[in-house]
Amino acid sequence: MKSIVLHHVIFCFAIPCVWTLASTTCGGAYQSCNLGDPTKLNVHLVPHTHDDVGWLKTVDQYFYGANKTIQMGGVQYILDSVIPQLLKDPSRRFIYVEMAFFKRWWDEQRDDMRETVQSLVQQGRLEFILGGWCMNDEAATHYNAIIDQMSLGLQFLNDTFGVCARPRVAWQIDPFGHSREQASLFAQMGFDGLFFGRLDFADKELRSKEKRMEEIWRGSESLDSASADLLTGVNENGYGPPKGFCFDEYCSDDPIMDDPNLEDNNVEDKVKYFEDAARLQAGHFKTNHIMMTMGSDFQYSNAHKWYKNLDKLIKYVNAAKDSNISVFYSTPSCYLYALNQANKEWNVKTDDFFPYADSPHQFWTGYFTSRPALKGYVRESNKLLQVCKQMEALTQGFSSSGKKQAKTGTVSSQKLREAMGVAQHHDAVSGTEKQHVANDYAKRLYKGREVCKAVISTAVMGNPDDLHFCDYLNITLCDFTQKTDEFTVVVYNPLARNVPTYVRLPVSDDSGTFTVKDKLTGMYVGSQIVPVTQPTLLVRRNKGNADSELVFKADNIPPLGFSEFSVIKSNFSDVYKKTNNKGFHRRVRGGDVTIANEYFKVVFDGSNGQMKTIANIESGITLPVMQQMFWYNASMGNNISLQKSGAYVFRPNSSTPFHCTQDGKIELEVLQGDTPLVQEVVQKFSDWAWQVVRLYSGVRYIEAEWTIGPIPFEDGYGKEFISRFYFPLQTNGEFYTDANGREILKRKKDFRPTWTLNQSEPVAGNYYPVNSRIYTNDTKTQFTILTDRSQGGSSLFNGTLELMMHRRLFGDDAKGVGEPLNETGQFDDGLIVRGKHFILVDSLSDAAKHHRLLAEEIYMSPLVSFYANVSTNDRRSFESFPKSALTKSLPKNVHLLTLSTETSDGSVLIRLEHQFQKSDDPTYSQPVTVSLKDIFVGYEVTSLEELVLGANALKQDVVRLLWSEAVKNNPVPSDSKLHFQEPFDVTLSPMQIRTFRMRVTPTK
Known part of the structure; x- marks a missing residue:
């Protein structure tokens, strides 16, 4: 048996270039941070822009600066403007957050600009914070989609810039309330801290008085504290500058006018106002360091104006007589490191930050439901994306190791990955965008879904057009099942254990004779004809004319595998009588009604x-x-x-x-x-x-x-x-x-x-x-x-x-x-x-x-698709595709969260999740061990390398900052010993997610 590969070099396979921390010394590392003067109040100025990935304008309109009648924001101009200003003065800093925008800008740059940006990143003057595809919502998002959108952005940074671009601080400055699970996920991704801007007004008032604006957030009741704790801070001004110090084109604050010969010289006043603001803020925090967020929505399209005034502010405040304030350019990472070096003890929080209210009658709880159709579409699209990624891994990642499988060609899951990444934004799935922007989000999902359907069809059938998908089965609308007299239903199970499901197909019950047969066993399957209900007729209106649904049970669908069922419309009356029964409907006018199973x-x-x-x-x-x-x-x-x-x-x-x-x-x-x-x-x-x-x-x-x-x-x-x-x-x-x-x-x-x-x-x-x-x-x-x-x-x-x-x-x-x-x-x-x-x-x-x-x-319910019955010779790849990709089901308390590939070299990204909390069940809440050695049909695993949750660094190379607790709050025993007992055995404790880069080879 081969041992686990744990190299201390740069890898450029599986996922794009996982860099080790030991490979490079970065200017952005904690050790190069300016920690100010220990005898003074140190003000960390953080130049930043907050760029919504869609809100009042679509993603494209925000990037290009179009649709100015709604808002002026144009992200491309922000980045164009900031880079030259950073080059003018090595003390200047800037942070950037949303990779959905940055990657688009990066892709348009020439080599000389790319080299410049690479240098700025290496020096720590341009620092990426958070690093997800977007700044996701925390209320309406599912953890699976959060992990995916974060990984999408983090892996782009990793592939493009290497270790120097790995974010160390999470930055959720605009979401409308904050989830404890989000903090837990950030901690498992290797982040050292989290800063946000919004919390309940009464909560903030009390925290300000008690100097509890920063504390340790314990993100899990089940994970050990070292894995799930995160130093978390609330920004004083949300994410804007203090009053009077906004120097953007959007702002009305006066610039710093420092010519002594001018009547309007305001340096003395500006310095005093700033010192007052700094001391007021410092009274709410525990150390002699405070952070001021110098920027806001879509600001810095004229970065020269910002930096010119900030340079003056730094100059005159630091030169003020008898001042105990030191002001300098900084980043959230450096501010966090300053807190860490202050050696304070921090309170521990174990609940969350919901619901959020910014005044007594303004509870932001409507968006939990707003745009329910979009919320449902996002949820359904995530399932399709997971199936799409599984198909890519099973046909591309595995097949490149030696066994010939159907290739998906040029189509890939990337379009849907990016659309889903955008959809997790805090003004997307939240339902808090303008209507035309909601339409744009849905269109992006639709286009990504169509590409993924081609991926799945190619993987299963060998051709992108052979499988048919009906997106409107929920309203009994599917032309294919209504108009085809003989077809096959393909039911794919994306879970790693056998599951049953019921299939409901729109049909026209003109003859009333349908038979369903399990194509693997050859056995007829019982079915039922159910009339279309009145609410379905109302919701679909003039779309479709199916008057009935054919209902049958697809039992024990294999893990990561298929079941096939032949549906035939015929006059086989004897078979029909045995396997099919019509429902009847009656209007109830009195007497109780009972249904039971x-x-x-x-x-x-x-x-x-x-x-x-x-x-x-x-x-x-x-x-x-x-x-x-x-x-x-x-x-x-x-x-x-x-x-x-x-x-x-x-x-x-x-x-x-x-x-x-x-x-x-x-x-x-x-x-x-x-x-x-x-x-x-x-x-x-x-x-x-x-x-x-x-x-x-x-x-x-x-x-x-x-x-x-x-x-x-x-x-x-x-x-x-x-x-x-x-x-x-x-x-x-x-x-x-x-x-x-x-x-x-x-x-x-x-x-x-x-x-x-x-x-x-x-x-x-x-x-x-x-x-x-x-x-x-x-x-x-x-x-x-x-x-x-x-x-x-x-x-x-x-x-x-x-x-x-x-x-x-x-x-x-x-x-x-x-x-x-x-x-x-x-x-x-x-x-x-x-x-x-x-x-x-x-x-x-x-x-x-x-x-x-x-x-x-x-x-993760089974995915249903269809194909017209054809001869075996026309089936192409499906007969060689395994009915189940797994040799055995995983234990019920283990969820195969991710199976995907980023390249075609045979390496696969896999995440395993223990999906029970420690107190849920006497049996299922115990640690569980899974062997991955021979779990895949036709392949054996030859190497595993454990990564952090975001899949952008080897876990062994990520050492997080340690914090001292002021209040011990029921610490959970460490799971540090629950790792590899055997080279390919993976042990999971309750609520633990473990991420691996895996290589496979065909078995003999």
């Missing part, structure tokens, strides 16, 4: 159509449950506050929402077959609010498919639409939400763990981001809702949970976007949105175990 029984009240009880058959728990759909009346301002509800802010006029139903009664339809695979109850709450509650045979959840819209606007009220569940559990105002799809945080109504909350908005002030799940419980029973996209949610009363699903508003909340959140959709009468909630009632002992696995299956 092996796991759950759901009863609906026949008198009012409401859900009545949910019974968990396994545990014997029967829980009375009532569900209603409501809408909050969106505020347009009142005598208490002029604040309106908008894309960012959620502010209802009243804590009591309006019923969607006129008389409290919900119309019901039931769709059931004689031996049903699926049972459905269709609920009509109003003409614009529907829900279909489903139970599938053998499936351990209750599916609730909601359809909302067009939200009526004629009455003059903006509406924020919620689904609320009531159940008799004594929950003490406590509930739980996930952080970016990973660890769970406890919430409590009207409570913040680190300061006393004076609640001014009893609804909006209790909303939290829900990325994958929300639940509450008593001592025995847990009620859980899992989501298919990010939403806002809460528990406003004991024994309730609610989720906001859709919003349509008249007002703008005056937070910058400048237009109401009024999505009209294709038909200009209000966007219709469809999504799913997955409902579970469990005992506490079963809840965490089942729900984590289910959340994973929802997020």
